[in-house]
Amino acid sequence: MATISDVAARAGVSTATVSRTLNGKSTVDPELAARVVTAAEELGYQPNGLARNLRRQETAVLALIISDVENPFFTALARGVEDLAQTSGYSVVLCNADENVDKERRYLDVALQERVAGVVLSPTGPATNVALLRRLGTPVVAVDRPLAGTDGDQVLVNTHRAARDATRHLMAGGYRRIGCLSGPAGVRTADDRLTGYLDAVGEENALYRRASYRAEGARLAAGELLDLATPPDALLIANSTMAIGVLEALATRALRPGRDVGLVSFDDAPWATLIDPPLTVVAQPAYELGRAAAQLLLARIADHTRPVVTTTMDARLIVRESSHR
């Protein structure tokens, strides 16, 4: 593969001149510039980003580490990050931690070693090596889930309140025994949604299960609840992927959402209006979350000393048919 010195040789100039013309930094004699450009084209020259980054000690790529590529919430968020990054000339590479602490750690390592300009992270676990990243000067902003113990930029949604309000909505709809299906303990969004629910029903009426943030786990957990001697007459569900499992559990028991079991789920999936009855949801501003996180990250990259900020956005309850009889 052609290098900058090949180009220099062919154009009869120094490598410095080639570098200058190709980067349009300092001004160079038009005639020489022309020679450089044609030489580069003839050789099919492609700059070596590795060498450039090594020399410049910086990279124009951001890493986005999400907990689950198959969750529409995160893909929407990813698009937000991407769209904003693009406007500033950054590329973003997406890493799927898959709700797996090891994978997350590995990706964090890669990000560090490849010296990305910054990382947007939706933490799966305690993510201890974020501290390392930050200490070594790589900006990190947490999105969706806070980063325990470290004080850095964050963009979150007020998920506790959203869960509490959604539960109250169910109570207002006349449901008397409301259950909750939340995600794994230790995942902050799952914890918050659960405590929001508990706040609304009161500890003494607690009736919940925790499962993975996946359909299968939710199906089983919902089954347990539904097969209780006194089963719940309504359910708050912590995300749209889990909602699929819950809906399956209801279907196999010939239970109809709304009439038999009131339902509210987090995340406004594209299919939420397609099912019968349409699903009442707590819509999170996923795309905006992504944009905001990217914006914070870019700002932090530009100025490492600026004050730390936490942005909190609200979720919105969209009432449809599954939450009343």
Add this chain to the structure above:
Amino acid sequence: MATISDVAARAGVSTATVSRTLNGKSTVDPELAARVVTAAEELGYQPNGLARNLRRQETAVLALIISDVENPFFTALARGVEDLAQTSGYSVVLCNADENVDKERRYLDVALQERVAGVVLSPTGPATNVALLRRLGTPVVAVDRPLAGTDGDQVLVNTHRAARDATRHLMAGGYRRIGCLSGPAGVRTADDRLTGYLDAVGEENALYRRASYRAEGARLAAGELLDLATPPDALLIANSTMAIGVLEALATRALRPGRDVGLVSFDDAPWATLIDPPLTVVAQPAYELGRAAAQLLLARIADHTRPVVTTTMDARLIVRESSHR
């Protein structure tokens, strides 16, 4: 940030010894090795991947460029690529071309400049700079959609036949006026699904629209078809995202899938069984496609001269209620 020479200095050895111990290549005296390790830990040493890659002239990262992160088909594929790459110690960075030829070109450039080990590409357009990549020695394997004009490794699904069979299934179900909603012209999967459909119904009975591979476009296009003087009594839909739009179009017209309009859609979305009636689909082996593509890529990286292979997988028709009255 600590460098290898800092570690060397602190351990009282040469940089070569540090490199050797940390990479476990050649064998080094246990006592020195121990000193190196503790020195590295004390300094919080993190190898600089850029420098290493520059020197080694190789990277352990794969790029996966997909056409749409928000399409479950591609995210399943992504997991396949990731899972396989992981087993061989490669990281994969996901780039979302967003069905946009410019973005795809930009990511291809990034891949080239960052000197990734190889790229798995689901081409959005003619992707002319793939030729460049290959010419410069970066292996590329095409997945889902073939790469026009270049002969490289590919893993595809026999989507033409799948579309034809799905259409025949609809005909066998007694539908007489079958329409088709396919993706953009020039996108090979969209073209193939359309011609498969045409093969089944015959050119003289053609009744189709093309739209973007998104819900909104499909909703509009389906509306056009449905509002015809003699509307179709069944529809073949080119992917699950479009199916959402079609279902919306039917709902606003109080048309019931199956009874009023027979439906078969490509891609077995998680919600396909949740709607009423459940959706008949053509399930593609997305995850396996990803695995196979990654495997081919790794093989190609290991041996640039091995024969080119095209793997074709079959899709599977899953009959549910939406395709009969």
Add this chain to the structure above:
DNA sequence: CTGAAAGCGCTAACAC
């Protein structure tokens, strides 16, 4: 405005 040369951090010959 241009070229020579140093050096980013690392690995791999090559010598000892």
Add this chain to the structure above:
DNA sequence: GTGTTAGCGCTTTCAG
């Protein structure tokens, strides 16, 4: 088994 040294390909002073 270990150290010295020459680069990987680029950018960027520093002279001229």
